[in-house]
Amino acid sequence: MSTAAPETVRTGTGAPRRRLAFVVSSVHGGGAEAVGVAWATWFADQGHQVAVVVVSDRPTGDVLPPRVTVHRLGGIRSHLKKVSALARLIDSEGFDALVGLQTYPNLLAIAARERARHRPGLVVTEHNLISLGLPGASPAHRAKIALARRWYRRADVVTSASHPVAAEMNAAFGIPASRSLVVPNPAMAKVRERTPVPRVPGTAAGVQLVLACRLVPQKNPELALSVAEELVRRGIPTEVVSFGGGPLLAQMTAEAERRGVAFTSHGWVEDWISHFGPTSVVLLPSHREGLGNVLIEAAARGVPSVAISTALGVADAIIPGVTGELAASADPAAVADAVEEAAGLDVGGIDDWLDRFGADASATLLEKAVTRAVVRSGSAVGEPRA
Numbered sequence: 384m385s386t387a388a389p390e391t392v393r394t395g396t397g398a399p400r401r402r403l404a405f406v407v408s409s410v411h412g413g414g415a416e417a418v419g420v421a422w423a424t425w426f427a428d429q430g431h432q433v434a435v436v437v438v439s440d441r442p443t444g445d446v447l448p449p450r451v452t453v454h455r456l457g458g459i460r461s462h463l464k465k466v467s468a469l470a471r472l473i474d475s476e477g478f479d480a481l482v483g484l485q486t487y488p489n490l491l492a493i494a495a496r497e498r499a500r501h502r503p504g505l506v507v508t509e510h511n512l513i514s515l516g517l518p519g520a521s522p523a524h525r526a527k528i529a530l531a532r533r534w535y536r537r538a539d540v541v542t543s544a545s546h547p548v549a550a551e552m553n554a555a556f557g558i559p560a561s562r563s564l565v566v567p568n569p570a571m572a573k574v575r576e577r578t579p580v581p582r583v584p585g586t587a588a589g590v591q592l593v594l595a596c597r598l599v600p601q602k603n604p605e606l607a608l609s610v611a612e613e614l615v616r617r618g619i620p621t622e623v624v625s626f627g628g629g630p631l632l633a634q635m636t637a638e639a640e641r642r643g644v645a646f647t648s649h650g651w652v653e654d655w656i657s658h659f660g661p662t663s664v665v666l667l668p669s670h671r672e673g674l675g676n677v678l679i680e681a682a683a684r685g686v687p688s689v690a691i692s693t694a695l696g697v698a699d700a701i702i703p704g705v706t707g708e709l710a711a712s713a714d715p716a717a718v719a720d721a722v723e724e725a726a727g728l729d730v731g732g733i734d735d736w737l738d739r740f741g742a743d744a745s746a747t748l749l750e751k752a753v754t755r756a757v758v759r760s761g762s763a764v765g766e767p768r769a
Contacts, residue, residue: 396429396747396750398429398750398754399754400430400431400432401426401431401432401479401480401753401757402431402432402434402476402477402478402479402480403426403431403432403433403434403478403479403480403481403482403753404433404434404435404436404454404472404473404476404478404480404481404482404503405419405422405423405433405434405435405436405481405482405483405484406436406438406469406481406482406483406484406488406489406491406492407419407435407436407437407438407483407484407485407488408437408438408439408441408484408485408487408488409437409439409441410435410437410441410446410447411441411442411446415484415485415510415511417572417573417676418484418510418544418568418569418572418676419435419484420446420447420572421569421572421573421742421745421746422482422569422742422745422746422749423435423447423451424447424448424451424742425569425742425743425746426746426750427448427450427451429746429750433450433451433452434451434452434453434454434476434478435447435451435452435453435454436454436456436469436472436488437453437454437455437456437457438456438457438465438469438487438488438491439457440455440457440458441457454472456468456469462491465491466491466494466495466498467495467498469491469492469495470495470496470498470499471499472495473495473496473499473501473503474499474500474501477501478501478503479503479504479757480503480504480505480506480753480756480757481495481496481503481504481505481506482506482508482749482753483505483506483507483508483538484508484510485508485509485510485511486509486513486527486528486531487527489507489508489509489531489535489538490527490530490531490534492505492507493505493507493534493535493537493538494534497537502760502761503757503760504539504540504753504755504756504757504758504759504760505537505538505539505540505756505760506538506539506540506541506542506749506752506753506756507535507538507540507541507542508541508542508543508544508566508749509535509541509542509543509544509548509552509673510543510544510548510568510673510674511544511548511671511672511673511696512547512548512551512671512672512673512695512696513528513531513551513555514528514551514555515670515671515695516601516671531556532555532556532557535552535556535557535558536556536557536558538562538756539562539755539756539757539759539760540562540563540564540752540753540755540756540759541556541558541562541563541564542563542564542565542566542748542749542752543563543564543565543566543673544565544566544567544568544673544674544696544699545565545567545673545674545696545698545699545700546565546698546699547673547695547696547698547699548673548674548696549563549564549565562755562759564748564751564752564755565748566745566748566749566752567674567699567739567740567744567745567748568674568676568740568745569740569741569742569744569745569746570674570676570679570680570700570740571679571680571683571737571738571740571741571742572741572742573653573654573680574656574680574683574684575654577683577684577734577737578684579684579685579730579731580659580661580663580684580685580686581661582661582662582663582685582686583661583662584726584727584728584729585726585727586614586619586662586723586726586727588661588662589619589620589621589622589662590614590619590620590621590622590662590664590722590726591621591622591624591660591662591663591664592607592610592611592621592622592623592624592664592666592722593624593626593655593659593663593664593665593666593681593686594607594623594624594625594626594627594666594668595626595627595655595665595667595677595680595681596627596667596668596669596677597627597628597629598625598627598628598629598630598631598632598635598648599629599630599631600631600670601669601670601671602629602667602668602669602670603668603669603670603713604625604629604631604635604668605631605634605635605638606666606668606713606715606718607623607625607666607668608623608635608638608639608642608644608646609715609718610666610668610715610718610719610722611623611644611645612642612644612715613715613716613718613719614719614722614723615644617719617723619723621644621645622644622645622646622647623639623644623645623646623647624646624647624648624649624658624660624663625646625647625648625649626649626650626651626652626655626658627650627651628648628650628651632648635648636648655677656680656681656683656684656686659681659684659686662726663686664686664687664688664689664722664725664726665677665678665681665686665687665688665689665707666688666689666690666718666722667688667689667690667691667694667697668690668691668713668718669690669691669694669697670691670693670694670713671694671695671696672690672694672695672696672697672700673696674696674697674699674700675690675694675696675697675699675700675701676700678690678697678700678701678706678707679700679737679740681706681707682701682702682706682707682730682733682737683737685730685731686730687706687707687708687725687726687728687730688701688706688707688708688725689707689708689709689710689718689721689722689725690707690709690710691709691710691712691713691718692709692710692711692712693712693713697709702733702736704728705728705730705732705733706728706730706733706736707725707728707730708721708722708724708725708728709721
């Protein structure tokens with residue numbers, strides 16, 4: 384008498400159901416953190432068995448659904464002990480795949496898989512342009528990136544939030560195209576509605592520059608004050624409104640007072656897109672961006688954006704002349720020109736483009752990456768190593 388092989392359990396998308404762990408720094412505090420929550424929730428909704436491994440000591444709150452298991456390693460201070468703890472978790476849970484988010488969790492996941500007896504498929508996800516952030520970086524950060532350059536190649540699949548990030552993974556990190564995949568962030572996961580906010584087009588009524596970013600050096604927030612000064616010189620009443628907070632807040636406040644620029648900080652606001660005014664234009668003045676989720680979120684509410692072309696990743700998050708404008712450089716006059724042009728745009732007719740950044744589209748691509756990783760690693764029964 385023959386025994387039939389057990390039937391593979393399928394998810395809502397038709398993919399085999401996996402035991403999946405997302406290794407993250409946190410589930411609060413920024414774009415990549417929100418991406419992790421959206422992905423974990425979607426995979427759980429599809430029927431996968433999902434765990435989230437948090438490697439920092441930040442609180443997890445209630446942003447994850449109860450069906451997602453949370454493991455906390457933040458209380459472990461030693462990097463090596465965190466690796467050992469994660470390796471033990473891999474062996475005890477028998478995950479089919481690991482998905483890392485951001486550089487440090489990626490490195491922990493790579494090292495832990497090397498130490499574990501069980502070998503799950505491994506997907507490394509990168510959300511930023513790393514090389515552009517190295518000038519002036521601390522020795523510790525440089526060492527971390529040097530390790531990533533060597534270790535990312537050990538992953539079965541590397542995904543990138545935008546095409547510029549994928550290009551860096553290929554050119555600077557040696558990831559071949561066969562193991563690379565562009566998976567746009569699910570930036571729309573936080574957008575509760577797409578109803579356009581009432582707007583006054585043009586600049587006759589003034590401009591409210593919305594600074595939707597952390598006040599940190601990479602984001603170059605002081606440029607917003609320089610742009611506001613330039614617009615006022617052109618006879619356009621301008622105020623800067625900040626959502627995000629950060630270590631440069633006191634410096635920004637003092638500098639705005641010195642320059643006579645109207646500046647208001649609301650600190651970190653999760654649902655910042657519900658606070659748009661009729662003259663709002665979002666400005667993302669970053670030196671570099673892996674994608675720029677806020678540009679997509681603003682477009683979903685019909686509000687135009689401006690970013691600096693040389694930030695690179697933003698090119699995937701703005702449709703020039705439709706959802707906003709790319710300033711040719713970070714020169715305040717060039718950015719002010721882009722703000723004037725963006726202020727006159729009627730942002731609409733972009734639903735199909737916005738859908739590309741929805742949780743379904745993004746996580747479906749990630750699910751394909753997970754399947755590739757599992758097949759390559761041979762971690763699932765009936766799926767030999769590729």
